[in-house]
Amino acid sequence: MTEVHAARRERLRDRCAANGTAAALVTRPANIRYLTGCAPPGAALLVGPGTQDALVHRRPPPDERGEGRPPEDLRSLVIGSPEGDTAVAAADLAVELRADSLAVEEHHLTVARHRAIGTAVSALPLSDLRSAVEQLRLVKDEHEIAALRIAAEIADQALGELLESILVGRTERHLALELERRLVDHGAEGAAFPTSVGTGPHSGTARHVPTDRRVEEGDFLTVRLGAVYRGYRCEVGRTFVIGTAPADWQIELYDLVFNAQRAGREALAPGVACRDVDRATRQPLLAAGHSEGVAPWSGHGVGLEIDEDPQLSPAAMGKLDACVPVTVEPGVHLPGRGGVRIDDTLVVRPVADGGPELLTITTKELLAL
């Protein structure tokens, strides 16, 4: 893997050279992890000048050496005091290495921290790296997609086991905790995001915070969870009906969201505008008269973070590329009654390769549990 990370830093180096900056200071943790394979808390990564890269981090507690050890081929600088700023130290190093300019992540650095860097290295002109690393992260390589596949498999397993257990009478909180335990049982590093379990009036929404409400006969039950594997995060969401037979309004609403989600999945292809995928997903819901209860986005990229570019929303710019993993997650929530949400993680693939690759394979039939 060391070579993979070195190659990624090389690509960033090329970008910087193209923009006329000698070196880049990376502070966003997911970006550091992408470029080094590790991200000790509060670390800062200097890429360049030349090939003189260095990771600056605090003295890691001994226990974190396993998680946080920088790759052998990368210079490692350790700051002892909790007050020292790793980004300032990295900028000092850039001066020491005779860099004549430094690009920093202005979308991640706070104003105060940026000022501290500027004061420390007043002679070194600072520019904006912008989201150069995020752009490199957009298209995933096969190592990354392999990790996402396993993350999705783990989430599917945890969800599948839950469906085999008795649900009526249990609280949203406990179902969410059990799912998170099962994720870890199956080898996840943890939950990709706070597991959401919503029953009855809480069903059908994206980010419901589990409460002590108990699952009841006739409820819709919406579950949304994800696993982290080797740092990569996936997402799966399903809605079920509790009891023997769903009511007509439940079947109707479910079919509507199911068709919207399928339309979104089928719209995924290299070269397609992100907003067109959002429109394909949103249109059926709006056509059926649902506007209030529909979230302002239809999906988003996933990877080292659970919410990455591209965004699938009405105002989103840009087109999809091959090997970009995204979620397609429409939902409708009827205040007081609940609703339906269906959420998959897929990898955009050209038709020649069989079209979008579905990573989360839990059934999307309306199951009555």
Added chain:
Amino acid sequence: MTEVHAARRERLRDRCAANGTAAALVTRPANIRYLTGCAPPGAALLVGPGTQDALVHRRPPPDERGEGRPPEDLRSLVIGSPEGDTAVAAADLAVELRADSLAVEEHHLTVARHRAIGTAVSALPLSDLRSAVEQLRLVKDEHEIAALRIAAEIADQALGELLESILVGRTERHLALELERRLVDHGAEGAAFPTSVGTGPHSGTARHVPTDRRVEEGDFLTVRLGAVYRGYRCEVGRTFVIGTAPADWQIELYDLVFNAQRAGREALAPGVACRDVDRATRQPLLAAGHSEGVAPWSGHGVGLEIDEDPQLSPAAMGKLDACVPVTVEPGVHLPGRGGVRIDDTLVVRPVADGGPELLTITTKELLAL
């Protein structure tokens, strides 16, 4: 509670007036929660000009209305699009309300976001609010301390139950998950921070990430957990010995850390310099020849965040006040062998009130489990 939050905003208003700024733009979530009692994701709070406060947030998913509803007495502005920036909208509002200056949190706003605000309201001079709200948060009122007491009680309960169960053969991961489940069972909103369980060579450190290592006879077992109650976070950490009788080196090391931790607790009093509390805690460990395995801090404040001011470290400035809750958490880790860590949350009180109030009351005897 509404009055409490209004009174806090009033105190912030006074600070701004004293600094000659008409209005303040608060973006740090914990600060918004302190001033309003709620913190919808990505919200921004405008305090002033005059008494015209407003909370700007995205259209909350219906499910989050419970968590995220702003107090009745506070104007609420909702942004529909996921692209819109709440801080920019709040700054626009400040102009609309004829504010002639705006103080922003430069330690929280990114450079990019600060620029977006400056561009949107170019006529409105921006200044730095600095950590004015964090300073208000330092000294807790009785409502806050009551919430911390309950959070500590919950953590003690979860830990106590774990000690009654069989530990040998179970993995660090599963013990950590069980503790987090118990926290929720006892009414916590969640874990105050990732629960840390370290056995054998992993014991004695602050932030060990639980692994699949199983608890063995003769191990030290270090557990560190905390509960969130009404948004307030506490912390408790203990080290135990697994099996019948601890080894001599374990007893010796435990007594050393125990005495260091007691020295730190006894040093807590209004007017005492934070660095003096650190020295009192650190000195016994250094005197015994432990320097490498000792963390660079001895404790820190807790509240709406698990790591707040004051910091108890060698370079810390400032003195303790009454009604400031802090942790005292010395530890020693011997590479390859493990170590001891003891962690309490206490509230600084004057001697007249009986001295420091211990919130986490789990025994600190060396238990052999």
